[in-house]
Amino acid sequence: MAFSRALSALVLALPLLSVSALRTKRALCPDGVNSAVNQACCALFPVVADLTENLFDNECGDAAHGALRLVFHDAIGISPTLGGGGADGSIFTFSTTELTFHANIGIDDVLDQVGPFITKYADVLSPGDFIQLAGAVSLTQCPGAPRIPFVMGRPQPIAASPPGLVPEPFDNITSILQRFGEVGFSPAEVVAVVGGSHSVAGADDIVPNQQGVPFDQTPSLFDTQIFVDVLLRGTNFTDGQGAQQGESETAVAGTVRLQSDGLLARDPRTACTWQSFVNQQSQLSTAFGQGVTKLSLLGQTASKLVDCSEVIPKAIAFTGGAATLPPGQTLQDIQASCPTAAFPKLATQPGPATTVSPIPQATDS
Template sequence: MLVADRIPPHLILVKLAAAAVVLTFFGVSDVLGATVPKASPRGACDALADARCCKWLNIAEDLQANLFEHSCDEDALEAIRLAFHDGIGRSRAMEWNQTFWGGADGSILKFSDIELAYPENHAVDDIVHALKPFAEAHAVGYGDLVQFAAAVGTSNCPGAPRLRFLAGRRDALTAAPASLVPSPAAPASDILLRMHDAGFTSDDLVALLAAHSVGRQRTLDPTAGGLPLDSTPEAFDTQFYLDVLLAGTRFPGNGSHYGEARSPLETQFRLISDAEVARHPLTACAWQSFINRQDKMMDAFRDAMLKLSVNGQDLARLVDCSEVIPPAPLQYWTKPIAYPPGTGPADVDRTCFDAPFPSLSASSRNS
């Protein structure tokens, strides 16, 4: 089905009007390099509630034109992942011992020589190197840029919520220590402990993992590079929460790899961590509750991402620049999700019995 087929006619008009406004602000033939910041378009800046947010309009345009190319592709996805790998770098236990203060502070960019050596950060090296010049060209902090890039990247993913963005973080003074980013091979109990130590609830974790609905693995099994983590990677939707609950039967590619669980489909990669969180008693019902509840998932992801994006920061210092973040295409994703071809209700590994399992169509909506 064509993307345009999924947009109600009135939304197409709204989108055309929005595109016209954007082109007026930025100019159709504008090519803005990361090293050549330009003055913000006056009309667009004047329309902002807070003039301090003006420079972020330019940075959004620069990122879109010169890194993301307006797509929900590898760079945008790595930027979303990077926001997690930076923001999770906080430990309340270490704060209590007065040994380390971290969080969403850009340490992964500022101390990339240290943090990129941690195994969990190996797949974010390209985006770290790609983003640094943007921070320098626009003279903004690393912590701000990491979270801003994630919010702009998310806006390219059909079905994603419009994330909020607060500017003005204090950048890191030290690198985050090793082992703060959860491993894909970790049991749910370890992941929940790590999330709690970093300031997040089990519900936050389940909501944040919605990012995997557009994600792919690129490094765990290089022979199956690019395999998606659910059957609809083109959409930021709740299909991920259904797919991960289907019984795993095989390892796609050439056998099992570090962090890999059995998948229900040859065309899909499953992380052990996702499989674990979907089935753990503390998270199973929250997990199931997102299936086919697009609005609920979008709200929860937006709120959890805001929490992640300011983790460890002093809120009183931050300026709300959320209006600079564009809305995602197909913001009103209305198609119900469905069992992937060859699977059905009998394949569900049910671990939540507090609520009925959602009734879903047996055929893929893409077929």
């Protein structure tokens, strides 16, 4: 569709904009410390520093995970038929409406953390711009995650997103792919965005009375472990409505698997892409970065946005190792679903098995 082609062309053009910027004369910012190609970007350096120090605490923790989640829940709220502003910040401005949507369960906690910063810098950034900036900076807190472009100039949101546009963990695979497809995402891009984001994420409120339950064994690393853990037999499984199945057969104690992840890993339309990311760190980082950039532009007019990618900190190099099997597990415990490629060989972690700790919450003392 034309909408999809336009998005793809824009995403491809953004890296070129950054390269061109590097070849342009830089000017010293009013703070006397930073410099920028575009003076409009100078105002963002203190915002980024504040986010890094005082929201994210210089770590890939609960606040960083939440900021990334907010990017998705705000941006996906657009439809060619139902309307919505996409990446416009409506989830903040019209929170009294959008937080009533079942798909946005737990977003109130994220806005409790991020909201005061959006208000603090309201004279510098629109809500849509701030959410995307915070998401880009959050990724630079997580080793292995990509450094993505950031563009500024999104207008103020004018209305709440229509309900039913955010895919939910218990949706069937056809519904999930159709929803993403409406806004120009291929099945392969869905796997990259969903799998990559869940590599540094945890469940809040989905599992009853539990917060920060990781989706894989390494929630503070952007890595490919999730593409292994989700395929293990007996992994803790939740339908997204509070009910858990297979509680006594948890393959990785302390983690939870969403139904949507399990389906993406096993459905014929997406299984081979899911498997292809196992121990392909660079491939995942690139595909995920392109997908999140695409999300950040939904509903926006590219020609009216200013490229301020230069304010985003450098990515942290990947510090982890290869994806592995939990103690006592073998490849026989993997439910491989790709018929055209053998599952990669994996080492098994030495025993005994341990329980993955919950992600510390930002409000913890």
